[in-house]
Amino acid sequence: MPLGHAAGRGQAGEHETTTIGPQMNTTAVLTDDEVGILLAAAVQAPSIHNTQPWRFEVQGPVIDVLLDEERTLAVADPVGRAARIGIGAAVFNLRVAAGMLGHESRGVPNPDPMLPQVAARLFLAARTSPVPDLSRLYGEVGRRHTYRGPLLSRSVPPNVLHKLDEAAHAEGADLHWLGPAEVTELGSMLRRADSDDLHDEDRLHERLQWIGGDRPADGIPANALGPLPARHSLVRDLSAGFDSAQRSRAVYEPDPTIAVLCTPDEDTAAWVRAGLALQRVLLVATTYDLAASFLNQVIERTEPRYQLRDLIGDHSWPQMVIRIGYPAQPAGRTHRRDWRESFDQWF
Ligand SMILES: Cc1cc2nc3c(=O)[nH]c(=O)nc-3n(C[C@H](O)[C@H](O)[C@H](O)COP(=O)(O)O)c2cc1C
Known part of the structure; x- marks a missing residue:
């Protein structure tokens, strides 16, 4: 484990500026199966040019999402704005999958000034029952795709x-x-x-x-x-x-x-x-x-x-x-790297 890395993590609330989700204690420990479900959902997120500019580090009940500098766009996105939007979308998918599994979750953007590459940190609570407003979106994670074809003339109510x-x-x-x-x-x-x-x-x-x-x-x-x-x-x-x-x-x-x-x-x-x-x-x-x-x-x-x-x-x-x-035809699909390619686990 790199020196100083674990020291940058802690109970929810440490270093935080703003948070995403409810206040809670983070006592959960994720099983390997849960990590797989969470990260498989995370990588379905949209990202500019499908660059997938993220890395995930899991330690106990905490998931860090890091900006992968090697997958950012120097010309179209020199400051990493679009890349961080993709990371935020991946964090939302993590929260949806966690909610489906029964974990409340809370996210913190830029959790540690000493670790600027950590774009967001997610704290998961112990597993209880599914979180209603998030778990109902789980089925949509794999169904959502960017659709660049023509739309029907039907207006959105x-x-x-x-x-x-x-x-x-x-x-x-x-x-x-x-x-x-x-x-x-x-x-x-x-x-x-x-x-x-x-x-x-x-x-x-x-x-x-x-x-x-x-x-x-x-x-x-x-x-x-x-x-x-x-x-x-x-x-x-x-x-x-x-x-x-x-x-x-x-x-x-x-x-x-x-x-x-x-x-x-x-x-x-x-x-x-x-x-x-x-x-x-x-x-x-x-x-x-x-x-x-x-x-x-x-x-x-x-x-x-x-x-x-x-x-x-x-x-x-x-x-x-x-x-x-409303799409007039089926969407063509983009693909993803296996989530294991962007994952590190720390014990
Ligand atoms: C910050 C950001 C900017 C994007 N800009 C465009 C865009 O201008 N035009 C476009 O067609 N798609 C855009 N996309 C969509 C991505 O190309 C798309 O998410 C990626 O190729 C993955 O495909 P999927 O959304 O079908 O899963 C953008 C996505 C993100 C997150």
């Missing part, structure tokens, strides 16, 4: 939008639903960002390393990119022109439902929290057979991100642009 709002609020974030004029404005911003991306050799080179072709363990395979939009649409074509020959074409819906996931703060802890909120929203959406994809080209660049912030106008920080609706 207001009561369902309200449930998604509640999901974001539960994790301290907000969904800002764009009205028609804002969607039009966003469309112009997306076109400019797409054009900038296409002229950015470093970015294209980075994308080529992760996107297209067959990707059995990470990255986005060509068959998960969705059809090529027949004309410019409110969907992101991550291929940047590669793999076009293998892909069908489709006409996309002209007026998708779009929400911007926003956090009140903008720092590493806020990014982890944004990931928790994102994943709670996506899993709740999946319970209603909704699917989502993302238009984050306007988040990855500073200028359009500030323009989007102005468009929303409430001084919160846009973290994800989410296009949401």
